[in-house]
Amino acid sequence: MKVGILALQGDFIEHAHMLRRIGHESVEVRLPQHLDGLEALILPGGESTTFGRLATRYGLIEPLRRFIYSGKPVWGTCAGLIFLAKDVGRDQVTLGVMDIRVARNAFGRQVDSFVAPLNVKGLSGGPFTGVFIRAPVIESVAPHVEVLCTLADGTIVAARQDHMLATSFHPELTDDPRLHALFLGLQLPTADHAVF
Amino acid sequence: MSNEFIINAVSDVPHASPKANDRGNERREVGTDLLKRGLAQMLKGGVIMDVVTPDHARVAEQAGAVAVMALERVPADIRRQGGVARMSDPGLIQQIMEAVTIPVMAKCRIGHFVEARILEAIGVDYIDESEVLTPADEEHHVDKRDFKVPFVCGARNLGEALRRINEGAAMIRSKGEAGTGDVVEAVRHARAILGEINRLKTMKREEMFAYAKEIGAPFHLVEETADLGRLPVVLFAAGGIATPADAALMMHLGVDGVFVGSGIFKSGDPAARAQAIVQATTYYNDFKILAEVSKNLGEPMVGINVSSLPAEHKLAGRGW
Numbered sequence: 400m401k402v403g404i405l406a407l408q409g410d411f412i413e414h415a416h417m418l419r420r421i422g423h424e425s426v427e428v429r430l431p432q433h434l435d436g437l438e439a440l441i442l443p444g445g446e447s448t449t450f451g452r453l454a455t456r457y458g459l460i461e462p463l464r465r466f467i468y469s470g471k472p473v474w475g476t477c478a479g480l481i482f483l484a485k486d487v488g489r490d491q492v493t494l495g496v497m498d499i500r501v502a503r504n505a506f507g508r509q510v511d512s513f514v515a516p517l518n519v520k521g522l523s524g525g526p527f528t529g530v531f532i533r534a535p536v537i538e539s540v541a542p543h544v545e546v547l548c549t550l551a552d553g554t555i556v557a558a559r560q561d562h563m564l565a566t567s568f569h570p571e572l573t574d575d576p577r578l579h580a581l582f583l584g585l586q587l588p589t590a591d592h593a594v595f
Numbered sequence: 596m597s598n599e600f601i602i603n604a605v606s607d608v609p610h611a612s613p614k615a616n617d618r619g620n621e622r623r624e625v626g627t628d629l630l631k632r633g634l635a636q637m638l639k640g641g642v643i644m645d646v647v648t649p650d651h652a653r654v655a656e657q658a659g660a661v662a663v664m665a666l667e668r669v670p671a672d673i674r675r676q677g678g679v680a681r682m683s684d685p686g687l688i689q690q691i692m693e694a695v696t697i698p699v700m701a702k703c704r705i706g707h708f709v710e711a712r713i714l715e716a717i718g719v720d721y722i723d724e725s726e727v728l729t730p731a732d733e734e735h736h737v738d739k740r741d742f743k744v745p746f747v748c749g750a751r752n753l754g755e756a757l758r759r760i761n762e763g764a765a766m767i768r769s770k771g772e773a774g775t776g777d778v779v780e781a782v783r784h785a786r787a788i789l790g791e792i793n794r795l796k797t798m799k800r801e802e803m804f805a806y807a808k809e810i811g812a813p814f815h816l817v818e819e820t821a822d823l824g825r826l827p828v829v830l831f832a833a834g835g836i837a838t839p840a841d842a843a844l845m846m847h848l849g850v851d852g853v854f855v856g857s858g859i860f861k862s863g864d865p866a867a868r869a870q871a872i873v874q875a876t877t878y879y880n881d882f883k884i885l886a887e888v889s890k891n892l893g894e895p896m897v898g899i900n901v902s903s904l905p906a907e908h909k910l911a912g913r914g915w
Contacts, residue, residue: 407877408640408661429877444637445661446697452659452870453877478637489696503696509720510743512630513623532633533698533720551620572633 400583403428403437405463407453409445409478413571417579431462439472439583442479444532444569447503450482451492460494467496472562474582480565481535488538497563498541505536505554517568519557520547522577529556529568536567631745631765634698634720635829638662638766638852642842642873643831645669645856647687649694655859658869662698662720664854665691670727670774671857671896674908680728682710685717692718700747705914706732715744721766722746726913727773727856734915739763749833751784751911753791754810757820760828761813767826769850770911771834774857776898778835778844780911785832785848795821834911837862837896839875839889846879863893 402418404411406427415425425441428434440463442450454460467473475483475497482493484501506513512533516526529548537555540546548557548566556567570578624630641661646652652663667683668676682703692699698720703710705724710731714722724737726749739746740763749770750756756767769788771781791810798806798821807817819827832845833854842853855872862868871888878884906912 406640410636410639412639413636445639446637446641448656448697449641449659449661449873452657453874456870456874508692508718509630509634509698509745510715510718511625512634513625514627514629515621515623517621530629530633532630532637569633572629572636 400438401426401436402439402441402583403434404441404443405450405479405482406443407445407459408449409443410569410571411441411443411445413569414441414443414476414579417571417576418583421576421580421583423583428459429457431458434462434466437466437471440466440474441582442473442475442482443571444477444479447478447481447487447493448491450478455492460492463494464496467494467563470562472564472582472584474564474566476566476569476571477532477534480537480567483563483565497558497560497565498544499558499560499565500538500540501535502538503535504533505538506531506534509533515550517548517550517556519578520545522581524577527570527577528573528575530570530572531556531568532572534567537565626743628765632828634745635747635766635851638698638831639829640877641852642869642876643700643852643854644859644869645854646691646860649690651860651865652691652694652699654866655869656695656697658866659873660697660869661852662700663691663695664700664702664723664856665719666702669857669860670910671776671861672774673727674774674899674910680704682707682714682728685713688714688719689717702728703737704728705730706735706737708737711737711739711742711744711746715742719744723768724748724764726770726910730913736762736914739765747831749911749914750788752787752810753795753820754812755914756788756826756830757810757812757816760816760826764828766829766831768831768833768854770914771832771836772901772904773834773910774899775835775901775904776837776858776861776896777901778837778841779901781832781834781836781841781845782848784834784911785830785845785850788826788830789849792820792825796824835901836872837898839868839871839885839892842872843875843879843885846876852876858896861896863895868892868895 483497486500517529644655700721702725745765747766748759748764769784837858
């Protein structure tokens with residue numbers, strides 16, 4: 400599977416390493432033509448305001464939207480989640496493709512960043528290590544968006560809308576490739592999950 | 596309730612270090628190396644800009660900076676005005692923190708762990724234990740392992756970088772020669788660090804023991820660096836970067852991102868230059884884009900040729 404990773408800035412190399420571990424090569428996406436021939440796309444962690452600025456300047460916003468609307472799988476982690484969201488509660492450029500409302504830096508500043516075990520729906524093999532770094536949360540989702548993971552207090556930290564996946568945390572910073580495998584559909588035999 | 600009780604209660608709170616909070620039902624770990632180093636991972640491929648006012652900070656954020664360094668004076672002014680350079684007023688740093696949503700860093704003096712605790716207390720996202728400020732301790736750096744907030748430190752070579760990582764630094768930057776607009780020292784330090792890592796990669800295990808001793812670095816970090824083929828933490832360039840081409844040059848040498856100090860707000864058109872340097876850092880490999888973004892930026896900062904600087908005016912020699 401030919402997977403693109405938005406490489407304007409952030410931890411795109413960590414996603415590439417994780418994909419390689421499970422047998423997939425990836426390409427870095429910095430300009431619209433880099434999307435040609437891709438079958439899936441990851442939006443990594445980083446600074447969402449920087450993504451917005453550079454994506455606007457280099458004409459990536461519409462090509463990225465078209466790519467996602469064509470039904471190809473896309474996954475945003477942390478800043479990538481913010482970049483997918485329709486509503487981030489402030490004036491900021493995003494792709495606006497996922498029907499979620501997001502709050503940025505929802506846990507506070509860096510000293511409030513944390514690691515916690517998570518139970519992610521559809522993921523077998525026990526808890527997943529959630530790495531939350533100045534992380535956003537999903538404040539609310541539209542009815543057709545499926546919540547995949549919440550913290551004990553009910554805060555939504557992962558969700559899926561059709562072929563779009565969003566996580567507040569950073570699976571690419573762990574050594575656990577299960578979510579990357581889930582994203583690429585490697586462990587999903589049923590037709591119900593084939594959209595991944 | 597007596598005052599004594601309150602004092603005891605406060606002193607019972609352990610000083611940072613990795614610990615778990617129970618909130619809700621899950622166990623949350625905070626202040627771990629993964630989290631400290633992880634924030635630096637998020638800054639990679641980006642530009643961190645020195646700012647002295649909330650307005651500067653907003654200009655930097657609008658231009659696409661991934662973080663700002665909150666300061667009272669940029670290095671060029673520290674250099675010109677002389678005197679003792681200290682941690683900035685926490686009130687100013689807080690105003691800058693309120694002005695932007697991107698991470699805010701601030702500097703403490705080398706070895707000044709109380710300045711560092713104050714910066715941690717106001718919630719800055721990263722502390723730069725910096726040679727740009729006047730050192731408070733000529734022998735010891737801050738024990739950075741004991742803090743919840745991550746630290747970035749300057750280095751001129753691999754030994755210095757690994758000593759700082761051993762003390763708990765979660766990110767390394769070249770020292771360069773801050774406030775000069777002359778990139779030569781940043782190039783020297785980046786080439787030294789990355790060149791020494793290349794040497795390590797081909798070294799036999801038994802040679803590494805002597806090498807660790809030679810560069811004054813702990814063996815376990817020398818070994819880890821050799822196995823990884825890179826530093827165990829993110830490496831940025833800093834000190835003298837003034838143009839988009841400077842930033843792209845440093846990215847080509849193999850650093851993960853750049854700090855720009857005086858180069859932006861001491862130039863003729865800070866907003867345009869800030870945007871251009873951000874673009875040059877992302878598209879460092881595309882020379883047509885570099886040519887485009889380098890056009891019409893107005894006056895660069897007035898530089899100081901490092902080779903004309905007397906040794907006692909060089910900042911990079913501070914730190915041990």
